[in-house]
Amino acid sequence: MMQAGAVNPFPCPSPLERVLLAELVRVAKVCYDRGWSFGTAGNFSLRGQDGLIWQSPSGLNKGDLNPAFFIPVDLATAQVVGPLKVVPSLEMPVHLGAYRSVPEALCVVHTHPPNLVAASRSGQDLLFSGDEMQKALGSGDHLQTLRLPVLTNVTPSEMSKMAENTGAAIVPGVPMVVLAAHGVYAWGRTPLEALAYIEAAEFLCQTYAPQKN
Numbered sequence: 001m002m003q004a005g006a007v008n009p010f011p012c013p014s015p016l017e018r019v020l021l022a023e024l025v026r027v028a029k030v031c032y033d034r035g036w037s038f039g040t041a042g043n044f045s046l047r048g049q050d051g052l053i054w055q056s057p058s059g060l061n062k063g064d065l066n067p068a069f070f071i072p073v074d075l076a077t078a079q080v081v082g083p084l085k086v087v088p089s090l091e092m093p094v095h096l097g098a099y100r101s102v103p104e105a106l107c108v109v110h111t112h113p114p115n116l117v118a119a120s121r122s123g124q125d126l127l128f129s130g131d132e133m134q135k136a137l138g139s140g141d142h143l144q145t146l147r148l149p150v151l152t153n154v155t156p157s158e159m160s161k162m163a164e165n166t167g168a169a170i171v172p173g174v175p176m177v178v179l180a181a182h183g184v185y186a187w188g189r190t191p192l193e194a195l196a197y198i199e200a201a202e203f204l205c206q207t208y209a210p211q212k213n
C-alpha cells in the first residue's frame with residue numbers, strides 16, 4: 001500500500017528511528033566485516049514517518065556509516081526531501097518496491113553474500129526442500145518447498161524499473177528477493193531481523209545439495 005507523500009520539507013528522524021538507524025549501521029558493519037559488502041557495496045534503509053524512507057548514501061564504505069548519513073526520501077515519488085546535495089544509493093528502487101508492496105517491511109538490508117550470489121548465477125529462482133533452515137524464511141516445516149525469487153540484474157540506467165519488478169517478484173511470506181549474480185535484498189521489522197533472514201539464506205546456499213536422480 002502506497003503512503004501519502006511526505007509533507008515536512010526538513011524531516012528529522014524520530015527518537016525511535018534514531019535507535020533503529022543506529023542498529024542499521026551496526027548491521028551494515030557486520031555485513032562489511034563478513035566480506036559481504038566490500039568496496040562500497042551494499043545499501044540499507046529504514047521506513048520512517050510521514051511517507052519517508054531513510055536511505056543510505058551512494059558511494060560510501062558501508063563499514064563506516066553513521067546514522068546522520070541517511071537521506072530522507074519520499075516513498076511515493078522517490079525524491080530526496082530537503083535541501084540536500086547528496087545522492088541516495090542507486091539501487092534504492094528495489095527498496096522502494098519492497099516498502100510499497102510489503103506494509104510490514106520497516107527496513108531493507110542489501111548485501112552480497114558469496115554463496116548466495118554464486119547460487120543465483122543461473123537466474124533461476126532458488127528452491128529448497130528438506131532443510132530445517134527453511135523455517136527461518138517462512139516455510140512451516142522442512143517438507144515444504146521454499147522459493148526465493150531471483151530477478152535479472154540490471155544496469156544503472158535501467159534501475160528505475162526495479163521498483164515495479166521487485167513488487168511483481170515478491171513471494172508472499174518470503175522476506176527477500178535476489179538479483180542474479182549480484183546480491184540479496186531482505187526486509188524485516190528491524191535491521192537485525194533482516195540480517196537473520198540473510199544469514200539463513202546464505203547458510204542454505206552454502207550447505208544445500210539438490211537431490212539428484
Ligand SMILES: [Zn+2]
Pocket residue numbers: 041042043091110111112182183
Ligand atoms: Zn548491490
